[in-house]
Amino acid sequence: AVEALCGDLSAIRAPRGSALSARSWQTEAPLRMLLNNLDPEVAEHPQELVVYGGSGRAARSHDALRAIVRTLLRLADDETLLVQSGKPVGVFRTHEGAPRVLIANSLLVPAWASWSEFRRLEAAGLTMFGQMTAGSWIYIGTQGILQGTYQTFCAAGERHFGSPDLSGRTILTAGLGGMGGAQPLAATMAGAAILCVDVDQRSIDRRLATRYVDEQAGTLDDALARVRAAAAARRPLSVALRGNAADVFPELVARGERFDLVTDQTAAHDPLTGYVPAEVPFEEAAGLRARDPQRYLELASQSIVAHVRAMCDFVRMGCYVFDYGNNLRGEARAGGLEEAFSYPGFVPAYIRPLFCRGIGPFRWAALSGDPADIAVIDRALRALFPDDVLLQRWLAMAPGKVAFQGLPARICWLGYGDRVKAGLAINELVRVGEVSAPVVIGRDHLDSGSVASPYRETEAMQDGSDAIADWPILNALLNTAAGATWVSVHHGGGVGIGNSIHAGMVVLADGTADAAARLERVLTADPGTGVMRHADAGYEEALDAARAGGLDLPSAPL
């Protein structure tokens, strides 16, 4: 059974339907979601177990994957499996209300938390990079980031141009990978014309094939002409251009080409595997990386400096520039560019007011594999939240625009109070059989209460608590106590080793009363920690949300 499920790394596919491979849905759910992370439709490089985000893996090695699958197939409903950086290390007797899997990924003692030490340990086979939802088995393909990116572009429109409708506006970005690939579709959903630069034709092909990007231009002149014409006609359009951002961005500055918004989503948080230096032809990059990593990193650093210098020039040209959570600015500053932080990160610029209300990237996946289950849930949520304008627009557009990757799934930003409503509604749909098999409900680690990341989610907190990492640990402990189906704590996701600590959770909706009780607890507690964290930092929006939601926060001035 193990070989059939995961013997061939190029052909993994989660089982579909309602027949179980594991002993119950409690263990079938993590099994299917682990395998789904490695489905070639979902994972960027399944042969290396890499799901997305540079080197974010679902399991440490092929043997470790087999061992996790073997263990999940036999795991009982009063047992808990422990996974240490992608390797199953223990099964303990717990109880039926406890999580079935607990995961710790990529954690290092703080004074040792550097990329060089991490790579040394990784090469010794002792750890793996889990990114956020790669090692915690709730990545759902590029759609996962799509709603967040749409939300961010709309919020930027609202803030700078007085409307979330970006018709007639232009955006420049780079990076069309697992997550960066959401940018073109999110931009066109918001109405904009966007130019996306990527150095790897494979990334561009993938986005063309999944309809995330509309078209590819052969030259920079051609790309600019298409984007400018679309914006002039207020026609949404996304154009990919093959090129290196460290060449193309300075060239655009030199030509005086302005864009309304400028950002970047190359995987610069990990410059060795996620950023291609401009000096090296793309075809030779992998060879140099393997042969002389030190030289590769020097060249990557020079390119990142040139890339960010151009972004700072765009600020001077009057464009709204923001960092999109990949630590590009941090790497540029480390490379000697003093002015690297002269533009803000996207969280303080646009997302924090949402986090204060516990709003973040809520998602669910249909374990049946049947897209009709997601359609049923889409309809139910539109009926449940008639006044949520962004949700209504998103759920109206998403079914026509989003090609599912792997198990059908949906993401939708929801906040404290609404998440529990949505979770219970989904459980009820499973119970009455309108949804054909259980559903898992989880979220990104990029959420309001689950991450400490001073260059991203907790950049510029108003009480200066950016680097305090107690919060994500409390979030994970609370989700464990509340009975999530699996819970994870990771290090380094998004912005790289040394720069973040974050937690994830997934909870099963199998239509039972037990699931309803767990969903009620977990989906209240989890976003509740986001409201708590921001109330503690003194944000008025969070204090208001705490009062409205009746949260019990002993130290907050409620």
Ligand code: NAD
């Ligand atoms: P990925 O590794 O799948 O893709 C990176 C892409 O960048 C690849 O297609 C690569 O060819 C391209 N690239 C690398 N160097 C380039 C260069 N110099 N010029 C042009 N293209 C270049 O990574 P991903 O999953 O798309 O993630 C991208 C980054 O976004 C990561 O750093 C990740 O941590 C960050 N991220 C941000 C958010 C957010 O909410 N803002 C969320 C998750 C991740």
